[in-house]
Amino acid sequence: MSDLRQRTTAQKEEPKSEPPADEEEGEDAHELTLNANADSLPQASDNTSEAIDSALKDLTPRWRNWIIRGIFSLIMIFSFGGVIWLGPLAVVLLVMVIQIKCFHEIITIGYVVYKSHELPWFRTLSWYFLICSNYFFYGESMIQYFGVLLSRTEFMTPFVTYHRFFSFSLYISGIVAFVLSLVKKHYLKQFTLFGWTHVTLVILVTQSHLIIQNIFEGLIWFLVPVSMIICNDIMAYIFGFFFGRTPLIKLSPKKTWEGFIGGAFSTVVWGLMISYILVQFDFFVCPIEYDMAAESLSLSCERAPVFKLAEYTLPQFVQNLCRTVGIHCNTFTTYPMMLHSIYMSLFASIIGPFGGFFASGFKRAFKIKDFGDTIPGHGGFMDRFDCQLLMATFVHVYHSSFIKAVSPQKLVQQILSLKPEEQLQVFNMLRDGLTQRGLLPIGAQ
């Protein structure tokens, strides 16, 4: 969402880390102490190669920023397309890389803001906690989807069976190390940074876990929401750039109602288009499952109802409207996914931006303009992915509440992993239950 800001000047020509004017007065000692350090953070720049620089030198800063931002947006979108072409596991890896980079950016801010250069172990422990929590969450996903496969290797069996115990032991060791690393005079800083690390972990690791779960449910549950946020970002920026007049929210003074509404409208249209296209391909709609017989990831599936054409009755007033203009329109046929995409677009464009506002407020609290300077014209990774996190959680909850059904296959797989006598026990109980309910003839064995 941070695209809604109209970067009208390239930062090269601004004095770096000049605090926004509206925050000058009224700081207490606490905030000033922190602020004093913020200029050592890497900030966004439009630094690019000299070739591009000289080609753009005659443009006004506003247009130069526009073009650099555009070029790097395209580069990102095409690289992203390449990763998708490589398949779902490459996408999972990409999510992991982005998560690590975002973690790095946020931890660096904490490190600089709290002047923790002399703190023993702080960085090491933060990264250790990141590794622990990823070990736990990635492990959970792997076991959920490839448990049977992993258990085949004797070496891996204990890691599957006792995964939570190992994760817990790793984490507790971190807590013990933290307590032992506490140093007189630094208690307050150390606890502050402990909290800082953990809030970051909750925000990044749990949500990227949900993103990965979405990928496993079928690439469409990842691509549609991600592209919606990108579309909303770009279109809100463009609408804001050309038509922006009315300020939207104090927190992000460069965001406008025109950008907000233009973005929302474009996102709904985009959502319908992209859903319609992706629904056509098994590659996007099939959940990622390991095919035991073929010994590879399965690339086809029995389609879930949400991807099959269905007939809907139109509301009465629409039917009446049709009748007045002489058309017969009682029903229409479409993929249920198309209707779900509307709800997702609305979330992406109405609630999604609050992820961006939250990030803006955070940056203002710590007097920084961007989370980093990784992507020319864009800032850090966190600047680019702030709204993706909220969206991913929404899609995960939406999918598991309204779409996902317990799959009979999964239940059977669970039963067949029990001990033989328990398998028979389940079978007998089930047979009795079904017979009682009249679903099986009484004589059946």
Next chain:
Amino acid sequence: MSDLRQRTTAQKEEPKSEPPADEEEGEDAHELTLNANADSLPQASDNTSEAIDSALKDLTPRWRNWIIRGIFSLIMIFSFGGVIWLGPLAVVLLVMVIQIKCFHEIITIGYVVYKSHELPWFRTLSWYFLICSNYFFYGESMIQYFGVLLSRTEFMTPFVTYHRFFSFSLYISGIVAFVLSLVKKHYLKQFTLFGWTHVTLVILVTQSHLIIQNIFEGLIWFLVPVSMIICNDIMAYIFGFFFGRTPLIKLSPKKTWEGFIGGAFSTVVWGLMISYILVQFDFFVCPIEYDMAAESLSLSCERAPVFKLAEYTLPQFVQNLCRTVGIHCNTFTTYPMMLHSIYMSLFASIIGPFGGFFASGFKRAFKIKDFGDTIPGHGGFMDRFDCQLLMATFVHVYHSSFIKAVSPQKLVQQILSLKPEEQLQVFNMLRDGLTQRGLLPIGAQ
């Protein structure tokens, strides 16, 4: 674990909130700003009724504290016994009450330390997030254990089916409200307190969720670990009080190696005793399940293997040792639970105290002596329950890694909640699977 401290003086006679001498020098402006406010926090006192006061007036402060602490320890233990007598659901309620009180204590510290009196909405939002997360976690437990029962009432059905969606909507509303409540000049405080609230939630709500899960697995999984921590607290205090000489850790200068070792030894013995006693009663070992036929909580069960006598072979060197003294001792018979109790005792007395050290460090960071003054002679609830949280998580992970098995009953219940045609599909797939594996005769229908 905070009992290891030997409170040698009643605080009445100390000037309140005098900072510990070893933290006087070397504070930066940030820490001093915070410290200036800490004396408005309620601190532990031995304030009791006048009757007790006058009865104890001739004793030295050290002994007076000992007796007041002792009286209130007994009161707590007996009230706790009463709640257990009322049954598992009363225990669940107790856990909830304690969690809310602990949350209140920690939030109050944040409120005082960061001088957030003028911050709009901060308290309201913190409590709102507490309610959301409890709605989510308690709801998850309720649905997991009583889902079928709850779904019988038509009114409740959507709350069961869409539980996660409702929880998420509540939470997101809180985030939106937080962003909208952001006020220029207070950004830093507001984000700090947002982080403060969330770290508190992660520590308290997730862990009390695990405690409740333990209760549902059978009261023994709650009582044994809780009583171990209490035993370790009391015995470490007593050993420290009478024999304490050697300081254990800088962070808690009043804790001693003598207390630590005495506590550990007593806890192992206590763990064996209490496990042996509780294993005898169905009331303690049966998981809490709703009996659909009897329409009430079931009070009996088929005992899990961990509560049935089993024969163990002794290690070779013990066998040899026996032989040298002329005894035959190849095997011994006991409840597996007894052996598990040893691991739990060791965790309770070796790693458990780190929960207390962590809390001590936290209190020192914010220059407070106790979390509150709720329990005379003890301080706040958090002072008393700091180690219970870590222990509960350990027991949960231990139980789910080494003891819990997927119950055939639960699987059958899951299958019978599918659509009729899916129930039949599972039945047929299962029959084919079992026939293939040779567990069912080929002719069986």
